[in-house]
Amino acid sequence: MIELNQVYSHDFKFSQEEVNQFAQVTGDKNPVHTDAAYAAKTMFKRPIMHGMLSASLFSKVFGTLFPGEGTIYLKQSLNFLKPMYVDVVYEAVFTVKEVIKDKNRAIVETQIKDKTTGNVCTSGEATVMNVDKIK
Numbered sequence: 001m002i003e004l005n006q007v008y009s010h011d012f013k014f015s016q017e018e019v020n021q022f023a024q025v026t027g028d029k030n031p032v033h034t035d036a037a038y039a040a041k042t043m044f045k046r047p048i049m050h051g052m053l054s055a056s057l058f059s060k061v062f063g064t065l066f067p068g069e070g071t072i073y074l075k076q077s078l079n080f081l082k083p084m085y086v087d088v089v090y091e092a093v094f095t096v097k098e099v100i101k102d103k104n105r106a107i108v109e110t111q112i113k114d115k116t117t118g119n120v121c122t123s124g125e126a127t128v129m130n131v132d133k134i135k
Contacts, residue, residue: 001067002106002134006096008066011115012057014049016086022053044083051080054122057092058110062126066094067106067133075127076110082121089115097125104134 016034023029031038032048039047055078062071084090091113098107105127112122128134 002096002099002130004096004099008061008094010057010061010065010092010094011089012092013089014053014086016047019047019049019053019086022050026050026052028052046085048083048085051078051084051122054084054090054112055110055124057112058094058126061092061094062128067128067130070132071128071130073126073128074105076124077126078122078124080122082114082119084112084114084121090121091115094126099134101135103129104131105129106134 020034023034028050032042032044033050034047036047039045055076058076059073062073063069093111093113095109096106097109100106108126108128110122110124110126111120113120
């Protein structure tokens, strides 16, 4: 069951191959994501991950881990604050800010932090619904 102020975290990282696959699937083949020589000439100095690839981790967590099966992902705001890189360990942190029992919904703060530095790379807020786990 989801409770007010409950916190859930999940560590993850993506490889360059996964970034390339995301580029292929979405059609976002911007070379800043896939071409090291190109990215070296940018302010990032190396390829960065697609912001939406990193944020897609939220969908995995909501649907399979927290609160898990049966969750319907209704809404998400996103702020991309810092670039994210392949093969770096990140921590997705979910903090329950509000529980709306009569609608089986919760509003959850979503953040992605660099596991080493603690810097917040992505922040936002999600609304999820689960009739079995939000009561």
